[in-house]
Amino acid sequence: MQPGLHIVTVGAPVPRRKQERARSKCLTALVPELHAFSVDQVYIESREEELNKKDIRTIIEVRRTLPKGTAFRVEHVPGQVEPLLWMSDIxxxxxxxxxxxxxxxxxxxGEVVLDFDIHTGC
Known part of the structure; x- marks a missing residue:
């Protein structure tokens, strides 16, 4: 079995009222990192519909910075129906x-975690 890799973007501390901005900055940094590891689909825990749309808009913008023709998809799924999402919390x-x-x-x-700081501007 091949070990997994967990990539963590850390944008902290973040004031409560700027959490969405920080989330967007973290997603913006995360997508190219995932692409570099040949990841082409990401599952994100679903939130309110409008917040999910913000995530998608962010990823669409970032996808434009990837090489032409790159496939990169995002899908929101409820945390209670996808136990693998719990791993990200852990x-x-x-x-x-x-x-x-x-x-x-x-x-x-062990050595399966790659974490890096993101300047969120918050």
Whole structure:
């Protein structure tokens, strides 16, 4: 079995009223990283319809920066019907704990986590 890779973009701290801006910046940085690893489809946990549309608009904009003809799709799915989405919460929690000085959880994940900071302008 080939090990997975978890790519985490970290845009923090973010004031509550600027969370959507930070999310957009993180998605903007994440898409090219995923593309570099030959990922062409992403599943994102669904939120309110208008917020889902914002995610899609962001990804459409980023997709324009990828090489011509690149296929990259996004689909929103409810978290309660796709348990694999829970993994992103686990990995994000491990990265957050590491940044706060607790490496227990990131150590369990080994070398399958690639995390990087995003300047969100918030």
């Amino acid at each position: 990995v994000a929690g491990a990265v957050r704990a590491q940044r706060q000085g607790d490496t227990r959880y990131i150590d369990m994940l």
